[in-house]
Amino acid sequence: xxxxxxxxxxxxxxxxxxxxxxxxxxxxxxxxxxxxxxxxxxxxxxxxxxxxxxxxxxxxxxxxxxxxxxxxxxxxxxxxxxxxxxxxxxxxxxxxxxxxxxxxxxxxxxxxxxxxxxxxxxxxxxxxxxxxxxxxxxxxxxxxxxxxxxxxxxxxxxxxxxxxxxxxxxxxxxxxxxxxxxxxxxxxxxxxxxxxxxxxxxxxxxxxxxxxxxxxxxxxxxxxxxxxxxxxxxxxxxxxxxxxxxxxxxxxxxxxxxxxxxxxxxxxxxxxxxxxxxxxxxxxxxxxxxxxxxxxxxxxxxxxxxxxxxxxxxxxxxxxxx
Amino acid sequence: xxxxxxxxxxxxxxxxxxxxxxxxxxxxxxxxxxxxxxxxxxxxxxxxxxxxxxxxxxxxxxxxxxxxxxxxxxxxxxxxxxxxxxxxxxxxxxxxxxxxxxxxxxxxxxxxxxxxxxxxxxxxxxxxxxxxxxxxxxxxxxxxxxxxxxxxxxxxxxxxxxxxxxxxxxxxxxxxxxxxxxxxxxxxxxxxxxxxxxxxxxxxxxxxxxxxxxxxxxxxxxxxxxxxxxxxxxxxxxxxxxxxxxxxxxxxxxxxxxxxxxxxxxxxxxxxxxxxxxxxxxxxxxxxxxxxxxxxxxxxxxxxxxxxxxxxxxxxxxxxxxxxx
Amino acid sequence: xxxxxxxxxxxxxxxxxxxxxxxxxxxxxxxxxxxxxxxxxxxxxxxxxxxxxxxxxxxxxxxxxxxxxxxxxxxxxxxxxxxxxxxxxxxxxxxxxxxxxxxxxxxxxxxxxxxxxxxxxxxxxxxxxxxxxxxxxxxxxxxxxxxxxxxxxxxxxxxxxxxxxxxxxxxxxxxxxxxxxxxxxxxxxxxxxxxxxxxxxxxxxxxxxxxxxxxxxxxxxxxxxxxxxxxxxxxxxxxxxxxxxxxxxxxxxxxxxxxxxxxxxxxxxxxxxxxxxxxxxxxxxxxxxxxxxxxx
Numbered sequence: 001x002x003x004x005x006x007x008x009x010x011x012x013x014x015x016x017x018x019x020x021x022x023x024x025x026x027x028x029x030x031x032x033x034x035x036x037x038x039x040x041x042x043x044x045x046x047x048x049x050x051x052x053x054x055x056x057x058x059x060x061x062x063x064x065x066x067x068x069x070x071x072x073x074x075x076x077x078x079x080x081x082x083x084x085x086x087x088x089x090x091x092x093x094x095x096x097x098x099x100x101x102x103x104x105x106x107x108x109x110x111x112x113x114x115x116x117x118x119x120x121x122x123x124x125x126x127x128x129x130x131x132x133x134x135x136x137x138x139x140x141x142x143x144x145x146x147x148x149x150x151x152x153x154x155x156x157x158x159x160x161x162x163x164x165x166x167x168x169x170x171x172x173x174x175x176x177x178x179x180x181x182x183x184x185x186x187x188x189x190x191x192x193x194x195x196x197x198x199x200x201x202x203x204x205x206x207x208x209x210x211x212x213x214x215x216x217x218x219x220x221x222x223x224x225x226x227x228x229x230x231x232x233x234x235x236x237x238x239x240x241x242x243x244x245x246x247x248x249x250x251x252x253x254x255x256x257x258x259x260x261x262x263x264x265x266x267x268x269x270x271x272x273x274x275x276x277x278x279x280x281x282x283x284x285x286x287x288x289x290x291x292x293x294x295x296x297x298x299x300x301x302x303x304x305x306x307x308x309x310x311x312x313x314x315x316x317x318x319x320x321x322x
Numbered sequence: 323x324x325x326x327x328x329x330x331x332x333x334x335x336x337x338x339x340x341x342x343x344x345x346x347x348x349x350x351x352x353x354x355x356x357x358x359x360x361x362x363x364x365x366x367x368x369x370x371x372x373x374x375x376x377x378x379x380x381x382x383x384x385x386x387x388x389x390x391x392x393x394x395x396x397x398x399x400x401x402x403x404x405x406x407x408x409x410x411x412x413x414x415x416x417x418x419x420x421x422x423x424x425x426x427x428x429x430x431x432x433x434x435x436x437x438x439x440x441x442x443x444x445x446x447x448x449x450x451x452x453x454x455x456x457x458x459x460x461x462x463x464x465x466x467x468x469x470x471x472x473x474x475x476x477x478x479x480x481x482x483x484x485x486x487x488x489x490x491x492x493x494x495x496x497x498x499x500x501x502x503x504x505x506x507x508x509x510x511x512x513x514x515x516x517x518x519x520x521x522x523x524x525x526x527x528x529x530x531x532x533x534x535x536x537x538x539x540x541x542x543x544x545x546x547x548x549x550x551x552x553x554x555x556x557x558x559x560x561x562x563x564x565x566x567x568x569x570x571x572x573x574x575x576x577x578x579x580x581x582x583x584x585x586x587x588x589x590x591x592x593x594x595x596x597x598x599x600x601x602x603x604x605x606x607x608x609x610x611x612x613x614x615x616x617x618x619x620x621x622x623x624x625x626x627x628x629x630x631x632x633x634x635x636x637x638x639x640x641x642x643x644x645x646x647x
Numbered sequence: 648x649x650x651x652x653x654x655x656x657x658x659x660x661x662x663x664x665x666x667x668x669x670x671x672x673x674x675x676x677x678x679x680x681x682x683x684x685x686x687x688x689x690x691x692x693x694x695x696x697x698x699x700x701x702x703x704x705x706x707x708x709x710x711x712x713x714x715x716x717x718x719x720x721x722x723x724x725x726x727x728x729x730x731x732x733x734x735x736x737x738x739x740x741x742x743x744x745x746x747x748x749x750x751x752x753x754x755x756x757x758x759x760x761x762x763x764x765x766x767x768x769x770x771x772x773x774x775x776x777x778x779x780x781x782x783x784x785x786x787x788x789x790x791x792x793x794x795x796x797x798x799x800x801x802x803x804x805x806x807x808x809x810x811x812x813x814x815x816x817x818x819x820x821x822x823x824x825x826x827x828x829x830x831x832x833x834x835x836x837x838x839x840x841x842x843x844x845x846x847x848x849x850x851x852x853x854x855x856x857x858x859x860x861x862x863x864x865x866x867x868x869x870x871x872x873x874x875x876x877x878x879x880x881x882x883x884x885x886x887x888x889x890x891x892x893x894x895x896x897x898x899x900x901x902x903x904x905x906x907x908x909x910x911x912x913x914x915x916x917x918x919x920x921x922x923x924x925x926x927x928x929x930x931x932x933x934x935x936x937x938x939x940x941x942x943x
Contacts, residue, residue, distance in 0.1 A: 190599045276510075387839065
């Protein structure tokens with residue numbers, strides 16, 4: 001088994017606002033191996049994106065702060081680096097793709113210029129080496145006729161192509177870890193399928209590790225080797241993808257899978273999870289999923305469950321499973 | 323014969339592209355290009371396709387927000403073109419309700435829930451204030467909200483609750499047809515099932531017809547009785563939901579289904595192939611000749627680029643537009 | 648699981664921000680300033696120690712009471728012809744504030760109506776209205792006001808109408824832009840689907856959503872109007888003497904700044920305070936009017 005590249009340990013990221021403390025990430029741990037795709041799946045405001053920003057230390061200051069935990073990348077705790085040292089990791093070692101291809105490119109620069117900027121910033125390349133580097137990044141993302149596309153501007157391209165360019169920028173510095181935050185949510189179904197297949201191919205070629213953030217269990221199944229299911233700032237279940245889909249254990253995971261309609265058979269009636277996720281400013285005592293859980297007992301209301309490994313690589317935070 | 327509520331016959335919408343000082347028309351965007359469908363009473367028809375396929379334009383035409391270039395809409399058997407303005411306002415429009423995709427932007431942030439839900443009643447009926455108030459409460463309860471929510475503003479609600487308010491507003495005039503434009507895609511996954519189940523319950527209870535616009539095939543399968551798969555302004559496959567998902571015939575439908583099926587890592591190991599289309603949907607300004615899908619089709623033959631396939635009947639309620647079939 | 652200490656968390660959550668006091672001050676101070684100005688304006692005859700036009704040549708250019716040579720009889724000193732500055736300041740509030748209020752009501756009303764109509768209806772209506780607006784903006788403002796004053800003679804209403812003729816266009820521009828944006832929103836589309844009439848859409852759905860920029864623009868206009876009135880006064884087309892307005896008082900003292908700074912300074916400070924109070928008040932009002940911000 002390949003070695004662990006990134007290990008997040010008991011990470012707590014809080015936002016200190018005028019109205020109170022928002023516990024966006026409240027003690028999560030996971031790791032990503034080299035060449036592996038780890039999925040973080042959950043609904044909006046469950047802490048997925050904040051986790052990503054915490055790894056890159058790009059939280060909106062001063063409200064957002066990492067109050068506890070470790071982020072160990074290849075043996076170095078990123079949280080102990082000073083700002084300048086941290087900058088050296090961004091882009092070169094760890095890169096990120098954001099959700100919206102419409103806004104993550106600068107509309108006034110050509111595609112070539114935008115990738116070249118990333119290339120120049122990260123490698124101290126002589127000028128004549130920049131363009132081949134840019135073109136190889138475009139080739140890696142299978143962007144057709146890269147030489148002609150260099151001079152084009154974002155508005156001349158479709159959403160799918162733009163997201164490939166965003167991918168090319170992220171990959172141009174040859175990072176070892178890529179964080180992809182809902183990169184396909186804004187894309188059409190067939191384009192999404194293209195993009196996911198493309199990324200699997202990129203991973204095979206470069207052996208890059210990927211943290212894939214999404215709300216879509218279908219995308220997780222397709223893309224990830226292992227998955228962490230997040231709910232209200234915690235990872236409630238971690239397992240390999242096959243294991244998670246075959247034998248989900250946490251009531252939240254089970255409920256989520258039952259509440260998504262299936263394409264391969266007609267559902268009689270979907271299970272619907274009652275209520276809505278709790279406010280991260282005012283979390284219920286005990287298990288966070290307790291108010292919406294259909295199998296909750298008294299202990300769930302009073303005490304927070306801790307994570308227990310029930311089989312190799314499969315951990316669950318639920319009193320009912322322990 | 324089934325009880326047909328609304329029928330679209332050969333609907334076409336072409337937008338002119340104007341250029342220059344004199345605003346001369348230099349081309350046409352063929353947003354919708356000759357589509358036909360029927361919506362039965364108490365049933366759901368879904369229009370499925372990627373952005374730019376013409377779904378939204380079709381829905382807008384039904385809602386009278388877009389003037390058709392040609393084609394006709396029959397409502398309870400009567401051609402809308404023969405309706406006078408006041409007839410449309412009196413007899414057609416109140417039979418329609420509409421729920422939009424984004425519950426965050428579909429409500430005036432300065433209005434209270436009571437006024438938002440009451441707006442269709444105020445505009446279209448001469449009910450007294452008291453009657454309107456009690457109707458609003460009744461509607462809110464119907465969608466699972468409480469009467470004491472009436473004085474709150476939209477921002478005080480979660481996305482799911484807002485979508486319930488939107489449904490209440492759509493039902494205010496007791497419509498027979500509700501147009502649902504991506505009704506759950508902006509909501510959180512755990513909330514979607516609540517809203518879909520609510521919509522299905524309301525349909526059964528009030529014998530409502532739905533025209534659903536969606537891109538998520540699993541949602542469509544759960545919600546619909548009939549499905550129309552659209553590509554570049556045309557319907558490429560049309561039929562009963564069960565039949566269509568079990569026996570998809572058009573290569574585009576097959577690709578869409580393949581892209582949406584749950585695919586686990588072991589499927590890959592076992593060598594189960596996913597159909598991945600190359601390229602993107604061409605511009606509706608200049609659609610390819612022949613079959614519009616032939617540029618991306620995995621099964622295309624040489625004739626496909628020359629001859630446009632008609633939508634042919636292939637089963638009891640199953641139509642497909644493909645020369646290869 | 649590692650037991651990591653929560654670094655500094657208790658410290659941070661223990662910090663109480665002086666938020667309530669701060670919020671209240673941003674409201675109380677401008678409110679007090681505006682209230683004082685309004686009381687001065689309304690009760691001028693009762694509050695002023697002298698009539699605004701009482702000339703006392705023996706007491707001319709008397710400095711404020713706290714300076715050498717000053718007297719408690721004229722707390723803020725006197726001007727070139729011995730009129731009491733305090734009294735003129737109090738009477739001046741009457742004219743300056745009412746001119747500002749009148750102009751703002753007229754310009755905001757006209758500008759908003761035209762802006763909404765142009766923005767929502769679009770097309771030719773929009774084109775026509777915006778060309779008229781452009782022309783209005785292109786005209787040399789002061790010149791028009793002077794011409795206007797010359798034809799119908801200087802006076803209160805001349806000033807109000809002259810400034811209003813020039814002030815509506817920026818409103819129309821701003822509001823049209825907002826209406827254009829709102830026209831494309833989902834909730835306006837929804838209103839149209841329901842069958843709402845254009846007039847009702849403009850009144851019920853567009854107008855309430857442009858109140859924020861309207862208020863900000865209006866509070867900023869307070870200063871603009873008072874200053875424009877001052878310029879007009881200087882050019883002889885403003886409020887005719889001996890009536891006092893803050894604008895013509897500033898101008899009265901302009902040439903005497905080195906010998907009698909108080910003549911211009913006190914009305915100048917009054918203008919500054921009212922303009923600033925207006926801006927703060929606008930901010931506060933905007934937060935209060937927006938239901939989304941109301942609870943914070």
